[in-house]
Amino acid sequence: MRGQVIIILLLVMVVALALGLSVIGHTISDISTSTRVEDSARAYLAAEAGIEKAISSTENSGPLPIPLTNNSSATVNWTRTLPPTGIALEFPPIGKESFAHFWLANPDNLASYYGSASQGKADDFELYFGVAKDYTSDIYNQPAVEVHVITVRGSTYESKKFYYDSFNGSAPGRDNNGFNGCSSRESNGVKIPTNSYSGTRSFYCKAIVPYRSAADKNNIDPVLVRVRILYSNLSHPVAIKPTSGSLPPQASVYNSTGIAGNTQRDLQVFQQKSVVPYMFDYVLFSSGQVTK
Numbered sequence: 001m002r003g004q005v006i007i008i009l010l011l012v013m014v015v016a017l018a019l020g021l022s023v024i025g026h027t028i029s030d031i032s033t034s035t036r037v038e039d040s041a042r043a044y045l046a047a048e049a050g051i052e053k054a055i056s057s058t059e060n061s062g063p064l065p066i067p068l069t070n071n072s073s074a075t076v077n078w079t080r081t082l083p084p085t086g087i088a089l090e091f092p093p094i095g096k097e098s099f100a101h102f103w104l105a106n107p108d109n110l111a112s113y114y115g116s117a118s119q120g121k122a123d124d125f126e127l128y129f130g131v132a133k134d135y136t137s138d139i140y141n142q143p144a145v146e147v148h149v150i151t152v153r154g155s156t157y158e159s160k161k162f163y164y165d166s167f168n169g170s171a172p173g174r175d176n177n178g179f180n181g182c183s184s185r186e187s188n189g190v191k192i193p194t195n196s197y198s199g200t201r202s203f204y205c206k207a208i209v210p211y212r213s214a215a216d217k218n219n220i221d222p223v224l225v226r227v228r229i230l231y232s233n234l235s236h237p238v239a240i241k242p243t244s245g246s247l248p249p250q251a252s253v254y255n256s257t258g259i260a261g262n263t264q265r266d267l268q269v270f271q272q273k274s275v276v277p278y279m280f281d282y283v284l285f286s287s288g289q290v291t292k
Contacts, residue, residue, distance in 0.1 A: 039263035042072050047258030047267035050074030054254050055271075072260035082251040088128065088241035089251060090201055092270050096229050099278060100238040104222035106248035107274045123212050128239040129227065130166055130204030141232045142167045143204070144179060148226040149211040153219055166205040167231075182207050201237060208243070224276070 050066050054076040057064065061081075066074040083089040091100035104125070127147060135142040144165035151158050165179035184206040212220045227238050240247065254269040 036263060039261035040265060042070060042260035043258040043263045043265035044267070045258065046072040046074040046260055047256040047265050050076040050256035050258060051254050051267060051269050054078045054256070055269075070260070072258065074256055074258045076254060076256040078252060078254040080252040081249045082253060083247050083249075085246045087246075088126070088239040089247050090237060090239040091227075093131075093235035093237045094229055095235045096232060098229060100227040101272060101275045102225040102227070102240040103248055103250040103273070104224055104242075107250055108248075123214065123217060124208050124210040124243055125225070126241040126243055127164065127207045127209050127227070128201075128203035128205070128237075128241070129164075129207075129229070130236050131234060132202040132204045135204075139167065141234045143232040143234070143236045144230040145238070146228040146230060147209055148228070149209070150223040150225075151211060151220045152223055153216075153221075157223070158220070160211060162209055162211075163230075164205070164207045164209075165231075180207065201239065203237060203239065226276070 046066075046068050049068060050064070053066050053074075054064055061077075061079045063075055063077045066076065068074065089102060091102070094100055127145070129145050130143045144163065144167065147162040147164065149160045149162065151160070163179040164182065166182050182205040209225075211222060211225075225240055227240075229236055229238075250273050252271045254271070256267045256269075258265045258267065
């Protein structure tokens with residue numbers, strides 16, 4: 001009888017010990033998870049604080065170390081003079097019906113840009129777009145674009161639209177659509193150097209956009225380009241590069257790394273000057289009476 005009592009007591013102690021260890025283990029795990037979540041949140045906030053500090057800085061480039069309270073810190077690298085001379089400007093990937101905005105004229109002083117031969121105003125520019133991949137089994141996500149070019153003739157602004165489709169084949173709504181094709185199309189990507197935002201990028205499609213004719217060379221000056229993704233449900237990168245000369249400085253990129261405890265969070269902000277609102281492409285503005 002006494003032996004059975006001892007065995008029962010041992011079993012009860014083992015069960016109690018197992019339950020206690022399980023509770024302790026869950027508690028330690030919960031504390032560890034809570035700590036990681038808190039550190040992750042603090043690291044993200046530190047990265048945001050770094051971005052805000054860099055934006056308010058008067059310097060054109062970083063890095064800038066930022067010590068913060070609560071055992072956190074941030075380091076920011078940035079540049080406010082994108083794109084570099086002779087390099088394409090890449091816009092962050094955009095989805096269908098979104099717009100990528102590019103200035104062909106200097107947004108800080110449009111008047112001083114017009115007629116400035118040093119800017120290398122070409123009669124066309126190179127357009128790059130699309131995720132570089134094999135679309136054989138995903139033809140409905142193969143991108144097309146609408147390219148909206150704004151120019152000025154004297155004091156009158158003019159608008160032209162061009163359409164480019166990277167699709168080559170037959171599919172509902174895609175065949176015989178009157179779009180222009182790509183001058184280069186590669187599943188492995190048309191590789192070009194872009195701004196420091198992403199280094200060398202591979203694009204699926206390259207096209208040459210002739211925004212003015214030879215007869216208009218001395219009469220029309222470029223202002224801006226708006227590119228809209230069509231068809232595809234994917235987000236696609238877009239870039240613009242003049243065939244000669246350089247785009248004017250118009251964008252800034254901020255890369256911030258926030259650290260809290262053993263957690264690191266990275267944050268990137270792409271900022272442009274004087275971006276035209278999305279309604280610009282859908283609304284007609286007139287200072288006088290509109291006639292049909």
